Amino acid sequence: MPIHSRLSRFAAVALAAGLAAGAAQAQFKERNFRVSNGVSKEHPMGNGLAKMGACTLEKSGGKMKIQAFWDGALGSDLTGTQSVRTGSLDMVITSTAPVVSIVPALGVFDLPFLFNNAGEADQVLDGKVGDWFSAKLPAVGLVNLAWWENGFRHTTNSKRPITKVEDFDGVKMRVMQNTIFLDTFKTLGTNAVPMAFTEVYSALETKTVDGQENPFTNIENMKFYEVQKYLTLTKHAYSPTLVLFSKKIWDTLSPPEQTTLRECALQGRDEQRRANRAMEARSVDNLKAKGMAVNEIAPAEMQRIRERSSVIYERHAKAIGDEAITMVSSELKRIRGN
Template sequence: MTSRKTLAAVAAVAAIAAGGAQAQFQERTFRVSNGVSKEHPMGNGLAKMGACTLQKSGNKMKIQPYWDGSLGNDLTATQQVRTGSLEMVLTSTAPLTSIIPALGVFDLPFLFNNEKEADQVLDGKVGEWFSAKLPAVGAVNLAWWENGFRHTTNSKRPITRLEDFDGVKMRVMQNNIFLDTFKTLGSNAVPMAFSEVYSALETKTVDGQENPFNNIENMKFYEVQKYLTLTKHAYSPTLVLFSKKTWDTLSPQEQATLKECAVVGREEQRRVNREQADKSVANLRSKGMQVNEIAPAEMQRIREKSKVIYERHGKAIGEEAMNLVFDDLKRIRGQ
């Protein structure tokens, strides 16, 4: 008898606890803006994050993705997140550098040698230091995802040496460091929103652009670009930005769930992004693009030429941010 009563009491407590846990979650739909199409690895990451959020919240919190910049370009969507008129955006650091100059450190050319270095810096204390700057400007970074290493395409000629950049009209992100990098290499750098790039390449408003392999394939730039050069000139992190205004209305459990699930999404997004990168190069070749690497000695000349960017922008980025990243890289590289 006693054991039955005990079991009943335990069951009652469990039911109350479960009810209490569910009560911590409200019916919510979070819209998330993205500049790429659903087929991009960002789609895999958001699918995983969305499934995780639904499961942990008892089907109450839904993530609703919007693709191809349909809610506005990264700059516009980031601004909407900051004002609270949009819940989430997946964006590179570029639209944020004007308000948080320290983030410009990630735009410096040839900063990371490989993805493993980037992961260790971004997922550790350094990444946390940068994320801690965002609430003050109206956003919360749930996790660091990636766009990946960036490469160069154009319709004029193969780029095999430093001088081949001369006179190539190159679309770059709306970002001073990217503009300065390509100007320094000799290109005529043109800032432009990602959503406008295809038509600018098609009409020859610009000769070339720079993006990770998956973006080049995903956006069908191979239809309007002949030459792909494996420059690996920059690594683009992606922030999963959430509106601080909305965040402050969530329960601690809702907040914790979003952060946990953004990390689940991150693991999937990075895995797919890296797996697809190699496939994308093969696909781009099969679509008729001429793919070339730059000889190591020539690559060294390009790196040397780019070093001035660190000096020019170091002051704006700030000594603390620069030292944090460089010291962490030294530690990772065992220097």
């Protein structure tokens, strides 16, 4: 084949590909979506959002941007979620726990010791069970793009290491704004106080509260080690993260724009979980190096803590709803092979 016809065939193919991409991209408008985060930008949420944003930019021919705001600058998890519902904010990254006051079924994830490991959580959330929960959100003005993670929660305080259930007695603990967490920590014996995440550091610093509970990554990212001496590995709950988009704004987007957001939120999810788990694996050492005293709880004492908190299941079953509880527990049985 003469060189010029080979070149022209190449040009024709390139032109056709360009036209197809152009046609798809014509369905994208210039967009700048603002997303609120309670944590600071070095958190693995930052890795996830960077990945998601690069993906939307690429798929939209540079038109769809995601602009992240950190440290609760646009509000706490709950106030951010309310802004997303009204459409004054595009997106919020939040734990499920603060959203339980809006969608009670999500409370199932806050039941103590529900998941044993991250693999179980992934299988439940990424499958039909996760979809069932996501399908509840449009009715309250929210679209969940994907399940990211906050992770397994552990306990810190400035009074003493927790080695048995009695050590919780009288410790003033900040908990998330959620009746299940409040009841769990009251039942364990603490003096539990609900509070927005954005207020926790200063509440710990001023000793308004003695302790709090969060995943390692948050303890490290928020520098709670500066104001907390003891870290006890309670692993009492796994917090899933919702990537919530405003339904009001969602309904104004073209189908390719919507598909792009969903696909890119999944790419973001894989990167966010990877980064979160990598950081989690290093966190205990980092927190020790920052001066925290870290302790585990002996298995027999852990069993007593589990038993004490097991009443939470029955007490909150009605509020959460049987359907949600049955679905998650039968899926867990299937995954565990029993």
